[in-house]
Amino acid sequence: MNVVLIDNNIGILEELVGVVKGILPSSTISSFKDPMLAVKHVYNHATDIVISEVKTRPVSGFDVLRNLHKLRPEMLVVLLSDEPGHETKALEYGADGFLTQPVNPQELSELIDKLDTYKPLDV
Amino acid sequence: MRAIIVDDEQMAIENLRLKISGDDRITEVETFRSPLKAMDYLRENDVDIAFLDINMPVMDGLTMAKGMKEIRPDCSIVFVTGYSEYSVEAYRLHVSGYLMKPASAEDIKNEIDFAISRKKNPAPVSEAPLRVQCFGNFEVFVSGVPAKFKYTKTKELFAYLICAKGKTISNDELCSVLWEEEEINLSKKSYFRNMISDLQTMLKDAGAPDVLIKQRSALSIVPDKIECDYFSWLQGDPIAINAYRGEFMIQYSWSEFSLGEF
Structure with missing residues (x-):
């Protein structure tokens, strides 16, 4: 599974990498400080x-x-x-999910499961 | 297309060489375990695309890329790395792309595609009446020629409005951005009014007077009336997406910060 992470703040970005690695240990993670470079990558x-x-x-x-x-x-x-108020706009624009910062690993894990892309066959 | 591969690990070189040579458009592949030898080669030989490892002893890939920009500015550089953290720094250097090891044949094909399209279409000089460039330095072109402003700050004002994507910005906010920590006294307010006139003149000369909307104490621009790489990007234009190299309105430090649009 290929994951792309985006945040201007490197500290937060690194933490997020850690959380995602914990949930999806065999995924390939590409992290970006610059959202436009992230989109180019995608x-x-x-x-x-x-x-x-x-x-x-x-x-x-x-x-x-x-x-x-x-x-x-x-x-x-x-x-x-970190603003819960952004959730409405996010869903309006068609986001597949919204979570408040700081990210709760359990919530992210459940969201990914729900989105049905996590294949439990990965060990 | 002539390619080079630079990596301190022979296995990584062989892996990449196999995949690159598989592409018909590649006519030559030279490989180097030493970046210094690769640089010597580049001084004497023209190369179209270079696949560089980042993590190498003596001279790392980022340093080598900087050096290459001096001697072979037209060569496309693609980093091939095992570490995703480098993607940040890599793009700040105007490289074509980066690949995670092991790079797939499809990834390599995409990078070659892109390197070729760069050669065929070197940043077309548009003759559009008004063209704004936000990637790299902020520049404004009127019929292909840099726009003339009476005041340097007028250009910055225009940049800020472009960055706001059409949102209305109060004059107070604009003044505080243009003059940062300084007090906004009467003379600055008068200067600001002159800047607005200056901007209006430039737009009128470019045949685009309705780009700027002036309200009593606020300004905005109309994105639809401007040819702009940033706006094209926002509309999902693949050319704009691939043209972006990690630099946005370099001259203006405020471009790093949120404009409170959230």
Whole structure:
């Protein structure tokens, strides 16, 4: 499974890498400080799920979501934000999931299971 | 296309060489375990695409890429690495792309596709009446020529409005961005009014007077009326997406920070 993570803050990004590694140990994780580079990567490389913070520059998580839905409609996109109020907008734009920061590994794990992309055959 | 591979591990080189040679468009592949020898080779020989490992002793891939930009600026550079953390730094250097080891034949094909399209279409100079470039340095072109502003800050004002993507920004906010910590006194307010006139003049000369919407104490631009790489990106244009190299409005530090749009 190919995962792309996006957050301007490297510390938070690294923590997120750790959380995702724990949930999906055999996945390939590409992390990006720059959301536009992340989208370029997704455009050029097979990706299963994108997990992005909403409040990013130079484009927001919402911009990434809209862009990816146009380019890669089958892409799963989960948005993260420390403002619960962003959830409505996220779902409006078609996010496959929304979680509040800081991310609770259990919640992320359950969300990924729900999205049915996690194959329990991975050991 | 002539390719080189630079990696301190022979196995990694062989793995990549096999896949690269499989692409018909590649006519030559030279391999190097030493980045220094690779640089010597590049000084004497033109190369179209270079696959570089990042983690090498003596000279790492990032340093080598910087050196290559000086001697072979047209060569496409693709990093091939086992570490995803480097993707951040890699892109800041205007490299074509990066691949995670082991790179698949499909990944390699995509990078070659892209390197070729870069050669065929070197940043077309658009003759559009008004074109705005946000990737790299912020630049404004009127019929292909850099726009003339009476004041340097007018360009920055325009950049901020472009960054806002059409959202209305109050004059107060604009002034505080343009003059950061400084107090906004009467003379600055008067200067600001002159900047608005300056911007309006530039747009009128470019035949695009309705790009700027001026309200009593706020401004906004109309994105639909501007040819802009950033706006094309937001609309999902694959060319804009691939054109982005990790730099956005380099001259302006505020481009790193949120514009409160969330």
